[in-house]
Amino acid sequence: MRLSFSSDHQGLREEFEHVFAAEATSARARAGASSPEGWDRALWRQLSELGWLGVTASEAHGGLGQDPLALCLIAEAFGQRLAAIPFLGAALGFADALLTIGDRSLSDALAPGVVAGEVIGALAIPEHFTALDIDDGHASGACPALMDAAATTHILTLAGAGSDAQLILLDVTAAHRERIDSLDRVNLAWAVTFDRAPSRTLARGETASDLWRTLRARYATFMSFVQIGAASAALDMARDHVIQRYAFGRPLGSFQAVKHELADVLAAIEIARSNAWFAAAALNEGGSALAQAGAAARVSATDAHRLAARANVHLHGGLGVTAESDAHLHYRRAQALGLVIGPSSVWRERLIAELVAARAVAPAAPQLPRTGS
């Protein structure tokens, strides 16, 4: 087993970072989120002009034609900054799904728009719909909270189950969106309702659910890189603060309680990074290892990100709980990103269910609890 990124991949990441770090400041993210549109359309255009919305899209579609490993590192670099753009759903989840679904006419129709920043897709898990009725090429329904939905033009989701399952693509360009009190204050969640939105069924039955599981695990992998980037950003912010702030005649960061809290964060990030790299390798190979690897990456990235964001707020003292400090933006984001494609408990259960099912012997019959609980 080899787990490392090539220098080409790292070079590409540095190129992206070079542009992105200069533009994606927290002041700009705040301004974008509080603008009437609720997001930073100008930054989105800038990235699309440089090709960064089509990292894995083919050159024929205007993309950079890179492999998914490159996209993993770009995802991490995106995670390191705050930016009010729908990168997560559109440039990671949806862009990757178009390639993975492998329907030529679909990608010919949509991929050029994705690269140009005009088709802005999202993967929404079925649990995030309160209603979804599909009939005859149209769908009506509602998502009470969908991240980055101010900009979303397309939603990919799985409707129904078993033999009734359908992988569907909704065109929500004309949907009604309502500003809500979003937990994340940079990548805002909106309530979306749509009435007879154009809907296209991409797969049915087992094929649809299998495909959906793959798309979801791939998205979880990319997202784990975003979370690791975001966790490192929170850790860096905390570290910089405790080095420069003095108390009791010495830097806060020289106190062992502070050091140890940050060392625990670092260790959690390293475990998460290791799981993410493994998942990236599994994703790149395209085999069945991804199901478990994606779940593991997702859970440990969520743990690490939340731990980092909490430590960062805490080590900023009073400043950490203010609206002025960016610490709360990280704290909110860590909670929100852990929810977008389902909370960790769901991913843990998926992993254990797979492992138990894979065991040769069936589990023993359920027994009554023997202890007090």
Add this chain to the structure above:
Amino acid sequence: MNLNDTPEEAAFRAEARAWIAANRYDERTMETLKGLAGNGAPLPSAELWALAKDWNARKYDAGYAVLTWPKAFGGRDAPNLAAIFAEEEGPLARFQGYLVITQFMCAATLMAFASSEQKAALLPRIARADDIWCQMFSEPAAGSDLAAVRTRAERVEGGWRVNGQKVWTSGAHMAGWGTLLARTDPTTPKHKGLTMFFLRMDSPGVRVRPIELMSGEAEFNEIFFDDVFIPDAQRLGEVGAGWKAAVVTLNSERMAIGAMLDVDSAALLDLACETGAITRADVRQTLADWIIKERGLRACVARQLTAISEGRAPGPEAATIKLVGGVMIEDMAAYALDLIDGEGLALRPGRDPRRVYRDMFYFGPAQRAAGGSDEVLKNVLAERVLGLPMEDRPDNRLPFNEVPTAPRG
């Protein structure tokens, strides 16, 4: 990024698998070795040591021992091959644990500082495990604060006279040789007055006394030095440069990695399935968390191996692996003993596979202390990786014999 073997690795794996199948012990012995620490009718320690040496000698004679050693000393400089060999060894891989100090820690120090004649005489015997070595660093008043060692080495005609005491020395009761960190100058600051030596454990004046562990085993020892003579030719490095030599020893993990990761969440999943506890949602969530952490640890080892094989210095992986892995052993042991409920209170007579959780219960705390405690590792991560400032420490400035110590009496 590749989850599979390279062609070279795949060829090595096939070759190793065939060799192991042809050379391993009979079924009964293999069965006894399963989960070594945790077998229900544990072999006496001396027998396990003998098997560990014998297995290593078989490997050496076939060219499979010390695969991580530099080529110049008869290794293959191939941590990846060592990891593959260990995967194929199955329960036999546990024997490497008996030889880590000999083949990695002590050998690394010799490779760096011994004369070429000494290396030629000593290293092949180490590689074959004909000689067991021990590492005499820690003392009653020098553990985490290792540079505080007080065992005194004074110049005499032709060499050094040593007096003092070491403690927690693993394997000293089996060792023919050992490396020794001693104070040669108490009047300079602590890190500067140390010197590294090696000596035969049957040197006159050396007395080894095994210390019983909470598990009932006696794998580490205290050692008393009473006017022990060490020839100056057995000094490793310059006089006063013992700290540097100690750091070489402690950093020899490069050669040791991939050797061991003592967490086994799959066994816990088996247990939960056997007892039926797996139907409980809380058990499923907790087990999933450990499985995920263990996967992370294993991928962390793979990252470290890859970095080394690509000629890069590994980052914070080693400290992370030990820090996270140690606590996990304690947590998992306690959880497993709870899972088997009343039976966790006592083992059944004879062969009880559940002994493994009892052994983990004993082993976790040892793992969290040995070779850099959790707190020391966290300081390393915070200071060396995150760049947080060191604490102000008067002991670094003062002559060693003026550093404050605990009040006596």
